Amino acid sequence: MLLSRLIPLVCSWQLVVGSAAVYNWPDPLLDNIDDQLHVDRFTTLNVLSRDCATRDGTTVGAQWLRMAFHDFATHDIYTGKGGLDASIIFELDRSQNIGLGMRRSLVDFLGAPTEYVGMADIIAMGAVLSVVGCGGPALPFRAGRIDATKAGPETVPEPQQDLDSHIAAFKRLGFNKTEMIGLLACGHALGGVRQADFPLIVTPDLPVGVTFQVPFIFNNSIVHEYLDSTTINVLEVGSNISTRSDLRIFSSDGNVTMNRLASSDVFNTECTNLIRRMIDTVPSTVTLTDPVEIIDYKVQATMLFPSNGSLVFLATMRIVQDIFIAAELLRPNRTVTMFWKERYGTFCPEKGCSTEYFELDFESASLYGFFKGVTQFDYHRFRAEIDLNTSISHFWFEVDPKNGSAPLIIDNHGANYTIDQDVLLFDPRRSSFTKGGSNMVVAVKDPSGHAAVSAFTTISGSPLIPWPVNTSATTHFALDPSHPPADGYKFYSAPISDRALSNTLHATVSGKAYSQWVPLLTAPGV
Numbered sequence: 001m002l003l004s005r006l007i008p009l010v011c012s013w014q015l016v017v018g019s020a021a022v023y024n025w026p027d028p029l030l031d032n033i034d035d036q037l038h039v040d041r042f043t044t045l046n047v048l049s050r051d052c053a054t055r056d057g058t059t060v061g062a063q064w065l066r067m068a069f070h071d072f073a074t075h076d077i078y079t080g081k082g083g084l085d086a087s088i089i090f091e092l093d094r095s096q097n098i099g100l101g102m103r104r105s106l107v108d109f110l111g112a113p114t115e116y117v118g119m120a121d122i123i124a125m126g127a128v129l130s131v132v133g134c135g136g137p138a139l140p141f142r143a144g145r146i147d148a149t150k151a152g153p154e155t156v157p158e159p160q161q162d163l164d165s166h167i168a169a170f171k172r173l174g175f176n177k178t179e180m181i182g183l184l185a186c187g188h189a190l191g192g193v194r195q196a197d198f199p200l201i202v203t204p205d206l207p208v209g210v211t212f213q214v215p216f217i218f219n220n221s222i223v224h225e226y227l228d229s230t231t232i233n234v235l236e237v238g239s240n241i242s243t244r245s246d247l248r249i250f251s252s253d254g255n256v257t258m259n260r261l262a263s264s265d266v267f268n269t270e271c272t273n274l275i276r277r278m279i280d281t282v283p284s285t286v287t288l289t290d291p292v293e294i295i296d297y298k299v300q301a302t303m304l305f306p307s308n309g310s311l312v313f314l315a316t317m318r319i320v321q322d323i324f325i326a327a328e329l330l331r332p333n334r335t336v337t338m339f340w341k342e343r344y345g346t347f348c349p350e351k352g353c354s355t356e357y358f359e360l361d362f363e364s365a366s367l368y369g370f371f372k373g374v375t376q377f378d379y380h381r382f383r384a385e386i387d388l389n390t391s392i393s394h395f396w397f398e399v400d401p402k403n404g405s406a407p408l409i410i411d412n413h414g415a416n417y418t419i420d421q422d423v424l425l426f427d428p429r430r431s432s433f434t435k436g437g438s439n440m441v442v443a444v445k446d447p448s449g450h451a452a453v454s455a456f457t458t459i460s461g462s463p464l465i466p467w468p469v470n471t472s473a474t475t476h477f478a479l480d481p482s483h484p485p486a487d488g489y490k491f492y493s494a495p496i497s498d499r500a501l502s503n504t505l506h507a508t509v510s511g512k513a514y515s516q517w518v519p520l521l522t523a524p525g526v
């Protein structure tokens with residue numbers, strides 16, 4: 001990340017103050033959304049949209065923002081149906097959704113959804129990250145959209161339609177005429193019209209790859225170029241008059257709104273509000289969370305499994321850093337200790353069993369994370385050997401800054417990090433991981449050896465739709481003779497496809513139902 005680019009952006013950022021989504025572990029939705037938004041990791045979306053990356057003669061961000069608009073454009077305020085619900089997946093064959101960018105965007109989003117995070121949240125996130133990645137403001141992001149299971153109405157506005165149709169279309173979407181002008185100017189600050197997809201608009205006399213505004217950056221040049229008549233936007237000045245929809249809309253109130261948007265502060269404030277409203281437009285049956293903020297102390301990557309006479313418990317405590325430099329110098333003083341207590345009987349001292357972290361590494365924050373004042377995340381990795389007989393019921397952490405201030409107890413807001421059961425456990429050591437999928441091994445504490453073990457697997461794609469629609473499969477596990485009983489557990493296994501996004505294990509042992517969510521089938525680092 002280039003600091004030179006970042007600093008002016010940080011200065012223009014206006015913090016949105018309001019209530020934030022409350023995070024209590026475990027929360028697979030907020031956990032994942034926090035990662036996707038704030039961490040600069042190759043598996044997260046912000047890496048693709050970073051620095052307004054160009055692609056297909058436009059930018060990745062422009063493709064994502066248009067996708068969000070088209071998905072939203074099926075909303076109907078009168079019925080409360082449609083909106084940001086990923087119904088676009090079922091609407092790609094319509095002429096109103098023509099364009100290479102749609103399929104490209106979905107391919108970008110393929111690996112992101114899980115059983116808990118819908119494609120609709122990812123499409124909305126694409127809009128947020130596209131704006132920030134192209135130098136615009138950081139919009140608040142709310143989570144919890146639910147994916148549609150079928151197409152919505154064919155109601156995306158098209159350039160050859162007249163002004164009255166557009167006013168009516170936006171009214172149905174919940175945006176009045178002033179707001180329509182604003183949202184259009186914000187949306188068409190990115191990208192352009194492709195000749196390959198719109199040959200009747202981008203006529204042969206025009207250069208290939210004409211854009212809505214000159215630079216590939218999210219700012220209000222589109223407004224200035226409109227007002228001073230220097231625009232090259234084909235939806236304003238193209239030779240086909242019937243498709244000059246931007247011109248018709250921009251001028252529809254005597255330029256009052258466009259003149260107001262000529263101030264870049266007004267433009268950024270209004271775009272923040274309008275695009276946020278666009279992506280937060282969901283079916284009336286859906287309730288979104290409050291905006292997702294960075295989790296200061298976050299427990300991640302927990303695993304519990306039997307191994308050679310004890311239960312191994314792995315956990316990571318992620319702590320935010322808010323300084324650019326010298327983080328390395330400041331860290332060694334801080335101690336981070338994990339504590340835990342027994343599930344059965346007594347074994348630990350009164351204060352709890354404890355261990356120090358064995359490894360410390362870090363990742364950079366994303367640009368969106370930088371806007372929220374976080375520069376990097378420190379990962380304190382713990383590995384505890386838990387007594388098999390007394391097991392573990394809950395854990396917590398003590399962070400001592402060693403600077404004279406009192407140590408901090410991190411205990412999930414007083415509720416402790418609770419391990420709900422030790423009967424059904426994903427065993428990462430006995431599982432094997434290959435390119436084509438994995439052989440998933442599950443440890444079951446079951447004296448009878450007749451447990452019914454299955455996994456509900458969320459998979460990417462279906463025979464009908466090549467996109468990660470929220471389809472699922474149930475896999476049944478069988479006792480695995482290659483892993484003889486050990487440490488009081490019996491081992492069951494089943495092959496899991498590499499298209500699996502996540503698995504929820506289920507077992508009934510002695511009449512009692514147990515489940516465990518396994519987010520990612522990867523081998524642990526230790």
Ligand code: HEM
Pocket residue numbers: 058059061062063065066069098099100101157158159160166183184186187188190191192193194195197198245278
């Ligand atoms: C009357 C309303 C609108 C019409 C008729 C319209 C029409 C179009 C057309 C024809 C394209 C070219 C697509 C391509 O070549 O792939 C386009 C691109 C785009 N539109 Fe709109 N649009 C409208 C409103 C909006 C709104 C409200 C937004 C977002 C808030 C938006 C965002 C975009 C973006 C980002 C692109 C660039 C895509 C790229 O470069 O790949 N549009 N629009």
Ligand SMILES: *[C@@H]1O[C@H](CO)[C@@H](O)[C@H](O)[C@H]1NC(C)=O
Pocket residue numbers: 114115116117118119145146147470472
């Ligand atoms: C995915 O499907 C499961 C099972 O049908 C459902 O419980 C869950 O809410 C769905 N997730 C999303 C994000 O739509």
Ligand SMILES: *[C@@H]1O[C@H](CO)[C@@H](O)[C@H](O)[C@H]1NC(C)=O
Pocket residue numbers: 176177178179
């Ligand atoms: C649209 O609504 C905004 C408030 O969000 C208001 O300021 C504006 O005057 C309205 N415009 C029209 C044309 O009703």
Ligand SMILES: *[C@@H]1O[C@H](CO)[C@@H](O)[C@H](O)[C@H]1NC(C)=O
Pocket residue numbers: 215217219220221224264
């Ligand atoms: C938009 O950004 C570009 C590139 O930094 C700059 O040349 C242009 O002047 C900006 N437009 C406005 C209206 O600030």
Ligand SMILES: *[C@@H]1O[C@H](CO)[C@@H](O)[C@H](O)[C@H]1NC(C)=O
Pocket residue numbers: 226227228229251254255
């Ligand atoms: C609005 O601005 C456009 C572009 O500068 C100009 O052609 C048009 O005459 C203006 N309309 C009004 C009513 O001022």
Ligand SMILES: *[C@@H]1O[C@H](CO)[C@@H](O)[C@H](O)[C@H]1NC(C)=O
Pocket residue numbers: 160200201240241242243
């Ligand atoms: C202009 O666009 C409209 C709508 O797409 C189309 O029907 C018409 O044929 C086009 N006109 C010319 C001259 O290309």
Ligand SMILES: *[C@@H]1O[C@H](CO)[C@@H](O)[C@H](O)[C@H]1NC(C)=O
Pocket residue numbers: 306307308429430
């Ligand atoms: C148990 O220990 C043996 C020898 O120390 C080692 O080879 C084996 O991989 C260990 N098993 C597990 C499940 O950790």
Ligand SMILES: *[C@@H]1O[C@H](CO)[C@@H](O)[C@H](O)[C@H]1NC(C)=O
Pocket residue numbers: 387389
């Ligand atoms: C665990 O319990 C078993 C049976 O009660 C006992 O034989 C064994 O010694 C205990 N192990 C430990 C480490 O306390």
Ligand SMILES: *[C@@H]1O[C@H](CO)[C@@H](O)[C@H](O)[C@H]1NC(C)=O
Pocket residue numbers: 330333402403
């Ligand atoms: C870390 O500890 C050393 C030695 O006690 C002390 O000199 C230094 O100021 C401490 N650093 C911080 C950031 O508190």
Ligand SMILES: *[C@@H]1O[C@H](CO)[C@@H](O)[C@H](O)[C@H]1NC(C)=O
Pocket residue numbers: 401403404405
């Ligand atoms: C010690 O460090 C903590 C965490 O970084 C900070 O909140 C606190 O203000 C510091 N205390 C002193 C006395 O510097």
Ligand SMILES: *[C@@H]1O[C@H](CO)[C@@H](O)[C@H](O)[C@H]1NC(C)=O
Pocket residue numbers: 341352394414415416
């Ligand atoms: C959390 O754990 C501590 C230590 O075992 C215990 O004293 C406390 O009662 C627990 N709190 C809750 C809410 O369970």
